[in-house]
Amino acid sequence: MIELKNISHFYEQNEQVLHDISLKIDEGEFLFLSGESGSGKSTLLSILSTLLKPSEGELFLDKTNVNDIQNIDIFRSDKIGFVFQFHFLINYLNVYENIALAAKDEFKQDINSLLEKLGILELSKRYPNEISGGQRQRVALARSLINKPKIIFADEPTGSLDSKNSKIVYELLKNASDAGTTVVVASHDAAIEKYATRTIKMIDGKI
Numbered sequence: 001m002i003e004l005k006n007i008s009h010f011y012e013q014n015e016q017v018l019h020d021i022s023l024k025i026d027e028g029e030f031l032f033l034s035g036e037s038g039s040g041k042s043t044l045l046s047i048l049s050t051l052l053k054p055s056e057g058e059l060f061l062d063k064t065n066v067n068d069i070q071n072i073d074i075f076r077s078d079k080i081g082f083v084f085q086f087h088f089l090i091n092y093l094n095v096y097e098n099i100a101l102a103a104k105d106e107f108k109q110d111i112n113s114l115l116e117k118l119g120i121l122e123l124s125k126r127y128p129n130e131i132s133g134g135q136r137q138r139v140a141l142a143r144s145l146i147n148k149p150k151i152i153f154a155d156e157p158t159g160s161l162d163s164k165n166s167k168i169v170y171e172l173l174k175n176a177s178d179a180g181t182t183v184v185v186a187s188h189d190a191a192i193e194k195y196a197t198r199t200i201k202m203i204d205g206k207i
């Protein structure tokens with residue numbers, strides 16, 4: 001379970017972008033964080049995923065205050081998968097190698113079947129600059145799913161995809177959530193709503 005208590009956030013020299021947000025997310029939920037551009041979705045997702053420390057308030061993961069977690073990097077790489085709009089693939093590694101680099105030994109055998117599910121198996125020997133933006137996005141998704149994390153955070157995961165490819169991404173995230181993974185997706189694409197178990201709308205830094 002993920003719990004936010006009274007989270008507020010200010011970027012330096014900026015006005016307040018999150019206002020006193022409290023939220024509980026249960027295990028296996030598929031939470032859709034909707035809202036217009038600038039409403040604070042990415043900021044909230046960065047805080048939920050422990051990448052950004054909030055100005056005020058507390059974050060609990062599995063009832064543990066993240067401030068009390070000794071080694072947050074290990075915790076993060078163990079339990080959390082990320083998909084961001086600006087995915088960071090390594091340009092001198094091919095598609096397969098980009099995922100293999102992230103995969104734990106026990107999951108390396110699953111890489112090809114995951115690429116096949118995502119419709120990008122035939123691209124496994126290509127380099128990131130030899131595939132389209134939408135294909136790169138699917139590689140980034142494969143990389144986030146390969147270790148079967150307990151929680152997946154996705155920020156605009158279909159930002160550069162057409163509706164057919166978006167559907168593939170949503171269905172994969174939905175499968176992960178049906179298998180017990182908690183999924184939190186921030187997007188302005190309302191099409192996600194029918195996959196989500198709950199939708200939260202952000203308006204001007206409030207939910």
Ligand SMILES: Nc1ncnc2c1ncn2[C@@H]1O[C@H](COP(=O)(O)OP(=O)(O)O)[C@@H](O)[C@H]1O
Nearest residue numbers: 011014017035036037038039040041042043044
């Ligand atoms: N790194 C940053 N530094 C300063 N201001 C930021 C930063 N990131 C976002 N903001 C501001 O915070 C507000 C919320 O942005 P964001 O969380 O990215 O919203 P969304 O993802 O819904 O578009 C916006 O006004 C944005 O300009």
Ligand SMILES: [Mg+2]
Nearest residue numbers: 041042043155
């Ligand atoms: Mg955003």
